[in-house]
Amino acid sequence: VNAVGGTISVLVGTVLLRLTVTGIYQRYVRVGMGPWLAIAGAMVIVLGLSRLLRASRAPAPADQHSPGHDDQDGHEHGDRVGWLLLAPIAALLLVAPPALGSYGVDRGAAIDVRAGPSAFEPLPAGAEPVPMTLLEFNQRAYDRDGASLDSATVQLTGFVADDDMPFRLARYQIACCAVDAAPVVVLVVGTVGEPPPLDQWITVTGTFRSSDGEVPEVAATSVVEIPAPDDPYE
Amino acid sequence: MDDGDSRRRGRQDLGVGLVALVVVSAAIGRPVLEGLLDRPAVANWATVFVALSVQAMPFLVLGVGVSAVVAALVPAGFLPRVLPREPAVAVPVAAAAGVALPGCECGSVPIAGRLISQGAPPAAALAFLLSAPAINPVVLVATAVAFPGRPEVVLARFLASLLASIIVGLVWVGRGRDELLDRARRRTAPDGPPLTVLTATAQHDFLNAGGFLIVGAAIAATLQTAVPRDAVDTVADAGPLALLALAGLAVVMAICSEADAFVAASLTQFSLASRLTFMVVGPMVDVKLIALQAGTFGRDFALRFAPLTLAAAVGSSALVGWWLL
Numbered sequence: 117v118n119a120v121g122g123t124i125s126v127l128v129g130t131v132l133l134r135l136t137v138t139g140i141y142q143r144y145v146r147v148g149m150g151p152w153l154a155i156a157g158a159m160v161i162v163l164g165l166s167r168l169l170r171a172s173r174a175p176a177p178a179d180q181h182s183p184g185h186d187d188q189d190g191h192e193h194g195d196r197v198g199w200l201l202l203a204p205i206a207a208l209l210l211v212a213p214p215a216l217g218s219y220g221v222d223r224g225a226a227i228d229v230r231a232g233p234s235a236f237e238p239l240p241a242g243a244e245p246v247p248m249t250l251l252e253f254n255q256r257a258y259d260r261d262g263a264s265l266d267s268a269t270v271q272l273t274g275f276v277a278d279d280d281m282p283f284r285l286a287r288y289q290i291a292c293c294a295v296d297a298a299p300v301v302v303l304v305v306g307t308v309g310e311p312p313p314l315d316q317w318i319t320v321t322g323t324f325r326s327s328d329g330e331v332p333e334v335a336a337t338s339v340v341e342i343p344a345p346d347d348p349y350e
Numbered sequence: 351m352d353d354g355d356s357r358r359r360g361r362q363d364l365g366v367g368l369v370a371l372v373v374v375s376a377a378i379g380r381p382v383l384e385g386l387l388d389r390p391a392v393a394n395w396a397t398v399f400v401a402l403s404v405q406a407m408p409f410l411v412l413g414v415g416v417s418a419v420v421a422a423l424v425p426a427g428f429l430p431r432v433l434p435r436e437p438a439v440a441v442p443v444a445a446a447a448g449v450a451l452p453g454c455e456c457g458s459v460p461i462a463g464r465l466i467s468q469g470a471p472p473a474a475a476l477a478f479l480l481s482a483p484a485i486n487p488v489v490l491v492a493t494a495v496a497f498p499g500r501p502e503v504v505l506a507r508f509l510a511s512l513l514a515s516i517i518v519g520l521v522w523v524g525r526g527r528d529e530l531l532d533r534a535r536r537r538t539a540p541d542g543p544p545l546t547v548l549t550a551t552a553q554h555d556f557l558n559a560g561g562f563l564i565v566g567a568a569i570a571a572t573l574q575t576a577v578p579r580d581a582v583d584t585v586a587d588a589g590p591l592a593l594l595a596l597a598g599l600a601v602v603m604a605i606c607s608e609a610d611a612f613v614a615a616s617l618t619q620f621s622l623a624s625r626l627t628f629m630v631v632g633p634m635v636d637v638k639l640i641a642l643q644a645g646t647f648g649r650d651f652a653l654r655f656a657p658l659t660l661a662a663a664v665g666s667s668a669l670v671g672w673w674l675l
Contacts, residue, residue, distance in 0.1 A: 127369070132407060144401035145404055149408070159415070197557070198558065211384050213396035298616045
C-alpha cells in the first residue's frame with residue numbers, strides 16, 4: 117500500500133506540473149496561480165518518490181503493521197481514500213474539461229459594475245479599434261450612460277452565449293478559480309443572418325449603442341470567429 | 351522474508367497493478383468521457399470539479415507541509431507547555447494566532463489535526479482551525495480589494511470571524527466531547543530521523559486530506575451545477591431569510607476563502623450584513639470542509655461540529671453586521 121500511495125502522489129504531482137507547462141491550468145484557476153501549482157506539483161512528486169524509495173527498502177519502517185491493526189490509527193484508511201485523487205487526475209489526463217461556457221451564463225450571479233471606477237476618461241474617437249474587456253465596457257456603459265465610450269470603436273472578445281438573434285457575447289470574471297466565476301455579458305446588435313455557433317469564441321468590433329436594457333449593447337461592424345484564447349477568463 | 355512481509359509485498363504489487371489498471375481502463379473509456387463532456391451540464395460539472403481540486407492543491411500542500419514540520423521538529427510535550435493552561439485563555443489566544451497562517455481552509459484542517467495530536471487543547475486547536483482561513487492577511491487584503499472604499503467590511507469580517515471561532519472554542523471547552531477527536535489525538539508521528547518523519551507525515555496527510563477534498567469537490571460541483579446560483583435571489587429582500595440563504599449558499603459553493611470576498615461583492619442584490627454572513631460562514635463550514643474534517647477527525651465529530659460552527663458563524667456575523675454595517 118505504501119508504494120501505491122507513492123505512485124498516486126507522483127501521478128498527482130506530474131499532472132499538476134503538466135497543467136502548468138501546457139497552460140491548460142488557465143481554464144480552471146487564475147493565471148497568477150501557475151507558479152504555485154508548479155511548486156505544489158514538484159513537492160508532491162518529491163513526497164511520492166521518497167515514499168516509493170522507503171517502500172522499496174526492506175525492512176518496513178515502524179509505522180507499518182499487519183492488516184489487523186490498520187484501522188487503529190487511520191493510516192490504512194487514509195491511504196484508501198487517497199485513491200480518490202485519481203478521479204480528477206484521470207479526467208485531466210484523458211480529456212481536460214473545457215473552460216466554463218454558455219451553460220452557466222444565466223445561472224451565475226451577475227457581476228456588479230457599480231463596484232468599478234466611477235469616472236472614465238473618454239476614449240480617443242477614431243478609426244483605430246480599442247481592445248477592451250467586457251467588464252470595462254459594462255462599467256463605461258454604466259458610467260454616465262456610456263459618455264466615455266461615445267462613438268469610439270471598441271474590440272470585445274468573448275464567447276457566444278445565445279443561439280438566436282440578437283445574441284449575447286459573454287466572458288467570465290474569476291477571482292481565484294472557475295468555482296467563483298461571474299459572467300459579464302454584452303448584447304451584440306446590428307448583425308444579420310445566423311449567429312455564430314453557441315460557445316464559439318469571437319472578436320466583435322463596433323461602437324457603443326445607448327439602450328434602455330440592463331445589458332449594454334454594441335453595434336457590431338465586424339464579427340470574427342477566433343480560436344479559444346489560452347486564458348479564457350478576464 | 352517472513353510471512354507478513356511477503357503478504358505486504360504482494361499487496362504492494364497488487365496496488366501498483368491496480369493503479370495501472372485504472373489508467374488503462376480510463377484510456378479505453380476516453381471516447382465515452384468525450385461524449386459525456388459534449389453535454390453542457392456534465393462539462394460544467396467537470397470544470398467546476400477539476401477547478402476546485404486543482405485550486406486547492408497548493409494550499410493543501412502548504413497545510414500538510416506545515417503540519418509535517420510541526421510533527422518532525424516540535425518535540426512532544428512542547429505545545430501543552432507553552433500554551434496557556436486555562437482553556438478559557440488558550441482559546442482566544444489560539445483564535446488570534448490564526449492571523450499568522452496565510453492560506454485557505456484546506457490547509458488549516460491538517461494543521462489543526464497535528465496540533466491536537468501534539469497535545470494542544472482540542473478547543474484551542476479548533477478555534478485556530480476556524481479563525482486561520484478567515485482572518486489571515488491574504489484574505490483580509492482580498493476582502494479590501496473586493497470592497498474598495500469600504501474598510502468597515504474588512505473590520506466586520508475580521509471581528510465576526512474571530513468572535514465565531516472563540517465562541518465555538520469556548521462551547522467546546524464547556525460541552526465538547528474530546529473523545530470524538532480520538533482519531534486525531536491518538537495519531538502519533540512515525541519514529542525516525544526528522545527528515546523521514548517529515549516526508550512520511552506529509553505524504554500520508556496529503557493522501558488522506560486530498561482524498562476527502564476530492565469527495566468535497568465532487569459534492570460542491572454537483573450542488574453548483576444542480577442549483578442555479580440565482581435561485582437564492584428570490585429571498586434577497588427578505589431580511590433574516592436572506593442571511594440564512596447566503597449562509598446556505600456559502601456552505602454549498604465551497605469557494606476558497608481567498609476568493610469568496612469577490613463573490614460576496616458581486617451579490618449586490620443582498621444587504622451588506624447578509625454578504626458578511628457569506629464571508630464568515632464560507633471559510634468555516636462548507637461541503638468540502640465538512641468532508642475534510644470528517645476525514646481528519648472522524649465523521650461523528652464533523653456531524654456535531656458543523657452545525658455548532660454554522661450557528662456561531664451566523665450569529666456573530668448577524669451581530670457584527672448589525673453593529674458595523
